[in-house]
Amino acid sequence: MPMRKVMKGNEAAAWAAKLAKPKVIAAFPITPSTLVPEKISEFVADGELDAEFIKVESEHSAISACVGASAAGVRTFTATASQGLALMHEILFIAAGMRLPIVMAIGNRALSAPINIWNDWQDTISERDTGWLQFYAENNQEALDLILAAFKVAEDERVLLPAMVGFDAFILTHTVEPVEIPDQEVVDEFLGEYVPKHAYLDPERPITQGALGFPAHYMEARYTVWEAMENAREVIKEVFEEFEKKFGRKYHIIEEYRTDDAEIILVTMGSLAGTVKEFVDKKREEGVKIGAAKITVYRPFPIEEIKALAKKAKVLALLEKNISFGIGGAVYTDVGRALINEKEKPIVLDFILGLGGRDVTFENLEEVVEIARKAMDEGVKEEVYWIGLRKEIL
Amino acid sequence: MAENPFKENIEMVEKEYSEKMTPGAIVYLPGSSVVNKTGSWRVFMPKFNRDKCVRCFMCYIYCPEPAIYLDEESYPVFDYDYCKGCGICANECPTKAIEMVRETK
Ligand code: SF4
Ligand code: SF4
Numbered sequence: 001m002p003m004r005k006v007m008k009g010n011e012a013a014a015w016a017a018k019l020a021k022p023k024v025i026a027a028f029p030i031t032p033s034t035l036v037p038e039k040i041s042e043f044v045a046d047g048e049l050d051a052e053f054i055k056v057e058s059e060h061s062a063i064s065a066c067v068g069a070s071a072a073g074v075r076t077f078t079a080t081a082s083q084g085l086a087l088m089h090e091i092l093f094i095a096a097g098m099r100l101p102i103v104m105a106i107g108n109r110a111l112s113a114p115i116n117i118w119n120d121w122q123d124t125i126s127e128r129d130t131g132w133l134q135f136y137a138e139n140n141q142e143a144l145d146l147i148l149a150a151f152k153v154a155e156d157e158r159v160l161l162p163a164m165v166g167f168d169a170f171i172l173t174h175t176v177e178p179v180e181i182p183d184q185e186v187v188d189e190f191l192g193e194y195v196p197k198h199a200y201l202d203p204e205r206p207i208t209q210g211a212l213g214f215p216a217h218y219m220e221a222r223y224t225v226w227e228a229m230e231n232a233r234e235v236i237k238e239v240f241e242e243f244e245k246k247f248g249r250k251y252h253i254i255e256e257y258r259t260d261d262a263e264i265i266l267v268t269m270g271s272l273a274g275t276v277k278e279f280v281d282k283k284r285e286e287g288v289k290i291g292a293a294k295i296t297v298y299r300p301f302p303i304e305e306i307k308a309l310a311k312k313a314k315v316l317a318l319l320e321k322n323i324s325f326g327i328g329g330a331v332y333t334d335v336g337r338a339l340i341n342e343k344e345k346p347i348v349l350d351f352i353l354g355l356g357g358r359d360v361t362f363e364n365l366e367e368v369v370e371i372a373r374k375a376m377d378e379g380v381k382e383e384v385y386w387i388g389l390r391k392e393i394l
Numbered sequence: 395m396a397e398n399p400f401k402e403n404i405e406m407v408e409k410e411y412s413e414k415m416t417p418g419a420i421v422y423l424p425g426s427s428v429v430n431k432t433g434s435w436r437v438f439m440p441k442f443n444r445d446k447c448v449r450c451f452m453c454y455i456y457c458p459e460p461a462i463y464l465d466e467e468s469y470p471v472f473d474y475d476y477c478k479g480c481g482i483c484a485n486e487c488p489t490k491a492i493e494m495v496r497e498t499k
Contacts, residue, residue, distance in 0.1 A: 099418035160417050198417040208421040212430065216412065221419040 009172035012140040013105040014039035016147035019187040023074035026054035026065035032169040033107035036079035059084035063091040070100035073200025082109035096131025101154035102162040107173040110356040118357020119169035120321035133163035134299040136269040140177040143167040158231040168271040254305040255294040262291030268319040306338040328384040353387040436479030438494040446491035453483035
């Protein structure tokens with residue numbers, strides 16, 4: 001019988017790692033995800049997890065050790081956040097290019113300056129081009145579940161790419177919620193043992209990994225990463241289906257909420273989706289035709305799903321806790337890419353909010369809907385809005 | 395230069411590598427480093443004084459490249475196709491048998 005425990009998001013991530021039985025975990029503590037390696041080190045010390053826990057002196061070393069371990073052929077896990085993830089940046093490309101299915105939990109946190117330990121998605125969003133799969137969890141249960149699913153997708157032979165699973169700093173990492181911990185046997189059945197087919201250490205079969213790729217090979221190597229990311233679309237669907245069969249919880253690449261006959265759809269990710277769904281319920285009671293959509297899988301970007309979503313509404317309002325300076329939100333530009341060649345498309349508006357842990361309130365969302373409605377009636381005047389900004393102190 | 399002992403491997407690797415991209419662009423079999431010489435450029439180079447050498451192998455152990463091998467009499471030989479001129483060997487040598495000198499044309 002699955003166990004129900006009340007736990008923080010960080011603990012849920014550590015439990016997911018324990019259930020996945022990685023052989024190597026290398027990690028460096030950083031707020032807000034410190035508790036993930038802390039908890040895992042306890043599991044290892046107590047003999048509940050048979051793994052090598054490597055303490056390193058920086059995140060750059062943590063991910064480097066993970067690359068080494070994964071290249072040697074074992075299931076590998078780590079966790080980080082924010083500046084720590086940024087410090088890993090260089091190696092993230094290498095892990096993806098070497099096609100190593102490392103899974104990493106991220107307590108999504110803002111980036112400096114100024115120093116800020118609270119939630120937004122700038123850390124993982126900034127790593128969207130590294131070749132890592134990206135999942136975003138709405139709650140602690142999803143953090144656990146998506147890490148398990150991420151292992152399965154990452155290790156699929158058609159994919160073989162590393163994966164990061166983000167869950168919002170403090171809102172999830174430090175908040176206790178009831179979480180169902182699946183049975184070990186069911187997880188074992190779901191994941192199976194990791195049997196590396198391409199990268200493993202064997203003195204009888206000497207190989208060079210991460211070698212120099214001359215112009216004659218580099219482009220092809222990069223293309224295979226592209227191809228793997230494309231393959232992941234199908235694999236993720238399969239894995240989510242199997243996940244539902246095994247654990248009873250259904251995941252969608254984009255989860256739609258009350259989108260039928262909606263004129264305005266609020267599109268978001270992570271824990272903000274919970275707030276937005278509540279808000280949609282409230283507005284529906286008032287007779288306002290709005291819906292919500294949550295992007296669970298951000299890389300590969302759900303192009304087809306966005307196209308389908310766009311057919312349903314007059315306005316897509318993107319709510320994002322990140323910014324790509326000089327253009328707008330990152331998700332906004334991705335949605336633009338998905339819709340650019342569509343004949344009929346809705347108005348797409350971008351709302352930057354909740355940066356660095358600022359609360360996103362119902363008042364903020366009212367403002368969003370107000371702007372969306374105005375755009376519907378009077379045409380688009382502006383595309384990128386900063387919501388909840390204290391202009392008076394500027 | 396002596397015949398490359400991995401010649402066959404290199405040809406095979408190059409052929410396979412160009413015909414089929416492996417996941418992660420893995421190169422099977424050793425050998426490519428024999429053709430990819432990495433150390434023909436340096437600022438300083440180790441100059442070896444055989445008379446002072448006590449054959450302790452410290453230089454051999456510490457060379458990060460590893461650009462030092464031992465001859466039949468177990469004296470170090472410096473392979474300038476790979477030596478980066480870092481000076482670690484000279485630093486580690488207990489008898490100062492290695493001196494780093496500026497490389498000239
Ligand atoms: S100088 Fe450095 S690279 Fe060259 S032989 Fe000495 S230790 Fe090796
Ligand atoms: S460290 Fe010095 S003494 Fe020892 S083997 Fe090398 S050159 Fe000779």
